[in-house]
Amino acid sequence: MTTAKRDFRMLWAGQSLNLLGDQFLVIALPLLAVQVIGASASQAVLLPFALFIPFLLFGLPAGAIVDRLPRRLTMIVCDSIQAVIFTIVAALTFSGTLTFPILMLLVSIAGTAVVFFQIAYTSYIPELFSEARDLQRSNSRLFFSESMTKTLGPMAAGPVIAWLGASVAIAVNAATFIISVLSLLAIKHRHPTRISPVKKQERGWIYRDIREGLHFVFRHQRLEPVIMCGVVYVMFSVMIESSLVLYCLNVLGLNTITIGFVVGAAAAGFPLGNLICTKPVRRFGVARTLVVSAAVSVSGLILIPIAGSLGSVPGLIAANILHGFGEGVFGPTALTLRQTDTPDHLLGRINSVQRFLMWGVIPIGNLIAALTIKLFGLSGVLWVGGFGTVFCLPLLMRRGILNELLNPRTSVLAQSRSKT
Numbered sequence: 001m002t003t004a005k006r007d008f009r010m011l012w013a014g015q016s017l018n019l020l021g022d023q024f025l026v027i028a029l030p031l032l033a034v035q036v037i038g039a040s041a042s043q044a045v046l047l048p049f050a051l052f053i054p055f056l057l058f059g060l061p062a063g064a065i066v067d068r069l070p071r072r073l074t075m076i077v078c079d080s081i082q083a084v085i086f087t088i089v090a091a092l093t094f095s096g097t098l099t100f101p102i103l104m105l106l107v108s109i110a111g112t113a114v115v116f117f118q119i120a121y122t123s124y125i126p127e128l129f130s131e132a133r134d135l136q137r138s139n140s141r142l143f144f145s146e147s148m149t150k151t152l153g154p155m156a157a158g159p160v161i162a163w164l165g166a167s168v169a170i171a172v173n174a175a176t177f178i179i180s181v182l183s184l185l186a187i188k189h190r191h192p193t194r195i196s197p198v199k200k201q202e203r204g205w206i207y208r209d210i211r212e213g214l215h216f217v218f219r220h221q222r223l224e225p226v227i228m229c230g231v232v233y234v235m236f237s238v239m240i241e242s243s244l245v246l247y248c249l250n251v252l253g254l255n256t257i258t259i260g261f262v263v264g265a266a267a268a269g270f271p272l273g274n275l276i277c278t279k280p281v282r283r284f285g286v287a288r289t290l291v292v293s294a295a296v297s298v299s300g301l302i303l304i305p306i307a308g309s310l311g312s313v314p315g316l317i318a319a320n321i322l323h324g325f326g327e328g329v330f331g332p333t334a335l336t337l338r339q340t341d342t343p344d345h346l347l348g349r350i351n352s353v354q355r356f357l358m359w360g361v362i363p364i365g366n367l368i369a370a371l372t373i374k375l376f377g378l379s380g381v382l383w384v385g386g387f388g389t390v391f392c393l394p395l396l397m398r399r400g401i402l403n404e405l406l407n408p409r410t411s412v413l414a415q416s417r418s419k420t
Contacts, residue, residue, distance in 0.1 A: 007187040007188060010186045012145065019145055021172060021176030023150065024172050025086070027161060027169070029166075030047060056360055058112060059353075062115045063209075063349035064209035064210050064352075066120050066123065066349075071127065075124065079184065081110070082114070085174075093166075093170065119348050123351050128189060136333070139335045143270075143277075147271040148271050213353055217350055222399070223341055225399050226396065227353070229396035232392040233389050233392040235364055236384070236385045236392075238361075238362050238366060239369040239372065240382055242369050243373065243385070248262055251378050269326075270324040271328065272321075273328020277329040285404060287401045289333050291393070293327070293329035294393060297325075297327045297330060298389045298390055300325070302387060303319035304316060304382055305387075338354065368384075
């Protein structure tokens with residue numbers, strides 16, 4: 001086994017366990033706030049806001065900073081911070097001294113660490129592998145772990161919380177961060193510092209670096225269409241994700257077990273797409289794989305309101321699986337494209353631009369969903385969200401992606417120029 005493969009397996013193992021711990025957190029945090037601290041439901045829904053608002057506040061500066069730091073060291077520091085934060089949360093809970101304002105503050109600090117970690121994490125794999133095929137395979141495995149933990153994590157977290165309490169689940173999550181740190185420390189690969197200390201002290205460097213990253217994305221022939229496609233897709237798909245449970249409950253009158261099957265069906269589609277995503281890229285190229293997988297995912301989302309209007313639970317499940325499958329192919333392929341088409345010194349900033357835009361439209365999608373529900377009801381929001389995702393396809397089939405569709409040979413040429 002080569003050193004690169006060994007190091008990737010250490011990273012993969014540590015992050016897979018850490019992702020499982022994150023699913024404990026998703027369920028445990030609101031329960032901890034309501035059942036242990038005594039917070040209201042309206043307060044508890046602010047916890048995800050506290051966790052994700054740092055993406056909007058620090059997403060772009062984080063990319064510029066990460067590009068000037070060793071990525072592996074950045075991940076170690078960020079995971080260590082989160083391990084400490086959630087250990088403190090668990091300890092304060094056990095001692096009965098945790099309050100809601102303190103919990104909000106601690107979750108916000110953890111969210112800030114997540115911002116830096118995610119940008120460094122998505123930028124690190126190219127340090128281990130330089131070939132596009134190896135990158136695609138590695139990204140598909142990481143996405144597969146994420147998909148599987150979203151399916152299995154809640155199943156494991158539920159009994160732990162029921163038997164031992166939400167505070168123990170928080171402690172379990174803290175332990176997974178410690179294991180993740182140990183796996184990162186076990187990685188032997190070292191990458192030289194990319195920026196000299198003198199340049200770090202130049203006045204205004206962070207604004208200049210952010211501007212350079214933005215210019216690179218919006219001038220790039222292939223990255224800009226893919227990222228803008230993802231932005232529109234997320235904005236409309238989040239309308240369905242935020243409304244589907246209520247639609248199944250209030251409109252279709254389904255019980256909670258059936259709702260779980262309907263909502264969880266997308267999670268079943270994701271790993272299937274992750275597993276096969278390397279094959280279509282090899283056979284058909286990046287552009288065709290992206291366009292077809294986006295069309296498949298959009299088709300699944302369009303079928304959701306259609307199946308709902310027919311009252312077909314099997315139809316809803318099939319539509320969710322189709323949507324998850326398409327997204328499971330698109331995600332790793334789009335990440336590999338960013339990694340291969342971006343120079344190493346810019347990769348953190350390009351990933352930060354993508355994260356900033358993606359997370360930025362989620363609250364916009366939620367606002368549109370709330371307005372649509374008020375005007376047209378829960379059925380209306382599914383129709384608007386499903387058919388709204390269609391607009392991502394013309395945004396994708398432009399510029400370099402369109403050129404590659406019309407002339408597949410340009411994919412090989414673009415690949416050969418990707419790191420220049």
